[in-house]
Amino acid sequence: MAVKVNPEIEEYIDNLEYDDKIKRCLKEILYLELERYNENYAQYSADYNRIIERYLER
Secondary structure (H helix, E strand, O other): OOOOOOHHHHHHHHOOOOOHHHHHHHHHHHHHHHHHHHHHHHHHHHHHHHHHHHHHHO
């Protein structure tokens, strides 16, 4: 799943006075966390939809 990152955040990381390896590491962690958030959001949304559908069927 591709994640979309606010360009200002990427620019902020790019402008940090750290070694490039650390900056790449920070970006990779950011992408991973956003991907996990998106996956969890999708799961929660699916769970909520199932609950709502179950109650609408009653």
